[in-house]
Amino acid sequence: MSNPSLQAVRGMNDILPDEAQLWLWFEDTVREWLDSYGYRNIRMPLVEPTALFKRAIGEVTDIVEKEMYSFEDSLNGDHLTLRPEGTASCVRAVLQHNLLYNAPQRLYYSGPMFRHERPQKGRYRQFHQIGVEAMGFASPDIDAEQILMCARLWRKLGLTDVTLQINTLGDAAARKQHREKLIAYFAQYEDLLDEDATRRLHSNPLRILDSKNPQMQELIAAAPKLMDELHEDAILHFEAVKSVLKQHGVAYEINPRLVRGLDYYNRTVFEWVTTSLGAQGTICAGGRYDGLIEQIGGKPSAACGFAMGVERLLSLLQAEPKVVLASPLDVYLVHQGELADAMAGVLAEQLRDAGLRVVLHCGDGGFKSQMKKADASGAQFAVIVGDDEAQTGQATLKPLRGEGEQARIAQIELAQMINKQINRAFQRG
């Protein structure tokens, strides 16, 4: 590090070309998958009014209380925040432009999110999510569709160590009632609570149920159950989601303690979890947020969505060496000699006109070192133009992968010949 003071901000990473190749492949795969379900792309700004997140995510959540990159615009005093998640922005955009005026919307977005957390594997201050939102849909078929489409993506990506957990949070009224009962219950046994539980009692009592402290288990087991507060229609909704999952053979585990850390969720919540990423095992999570649209100022409208953590998914992918990325290059053009040098640039353009991906050797270097670079480039072929070829309008075509001899070919036939051989290699698989 030549200048240690000019480093990337902590928790914000450079994605270098070798890794970016995997990102591109992943993004292509995801786009195809979203297309196949009719979800359409939407792009929102990275910066939003701070009030948006306070209202959507909840004032007393960890995200809003201590993880947001918030600042005052020094030019006009606006209170702004780098988005910590995408749903709030997406809802804001949909309302601002009246997209729900006469049709529900299936939308997706992707990009960086920002949370000021202590970085560790699978948790960064700038991280990337792919968010999928269905707005204006009230019935349980859309919840099920979103879970099913996740399952398809995992198959497409070749991921195996991923399991589904689901739960229902009921409606806002039921949640509120449950929360109050929970606080009353735990408050009754205040002297039995450990430090964590005491701290959470009024801030996030649901989280007490997650405690791993063995001494708390008895108390937790007897705590009021959310299920007892649920209205019949919420139960039916959940049953409907489960029955579609069964119909499609998607295995799930009901986790009554599955609680999303954002206030806007209600009814169905789900989480896809892996055991191979240590503590950051959640690679995808979401659920229904029927109240949010109204809360942000729209007409009441039901919705359901989820988000995937791109970094987490990619580190899962890297753990399984199944992904073989195609060579990004067809031709490395080697040339030497005054006439050949002048000719090579023209030839490279001709090859590109024919749809080939070509790197023209630039700078010095003998044939030997140019050939080394050709090999290292990953190109399928080296095209060599020296004085001999230049004088006869020819070029030498040399396959760099697999079998095949080099041959001299007229330059005008070169592109066609290469395309033919690439197609043949492709057909062989």
Place this chain on the structure above:
RNA sequence: GUGGUCGUAGCUCAGCUGGUAGAGCCCUGGAUUGUGAUUCCAGUUGUCGUGGGUUCGAGCCCCAUCGAUCACCCCA
């Protein structure tokens, strides 16, 4: 935000109870001055994360700081 471990060449790492640094890979050149991936030969590469302190002397010990990593917390 709390705690544990760790920072040595571009990468992966070695470096003994303190005596001013090494290997492999990579890269460059050569082994018939027009041919890569194998082999052989030669060569380059470092403010030992940063800043202080202890010492005759610090990569090694102490403090601080930055960063990485693991866990807690939280979450994608």
